[in-house]
Amino acid sequence: MAKYINPYTDFGFKKLFGEGNKDLLMGAFQIYAFLLPHPALSEGEGDG
Numbered sequence: 001m002a003k004y005i006n007p008y009t010d011f012g013f014k015k016l017f018g019e020g021n022k023d024l025l026m027g028a029f030q031i032y033a034f035l036l037p038h039p040a041l042s043e044g045e046g047d048g
Contacts, residue, residue: 005012017025 005015007013007016017028
């Protein structure tokens with residue numbers, strides 16, 4: 001049987017993204033933020 005760490009559990013998340021892996025955590029967040037849909041900005045919005 002293959003062994004793996006499930007990142008969806010508290011234990012697995014802490015093992016993967018704990019104190020020693022801040023670069024890995026920031027990279028994962030940047031990828032996630034890049035994949036989120038961003039609202040389109042049109043010219044003139046917010047010019048009051």
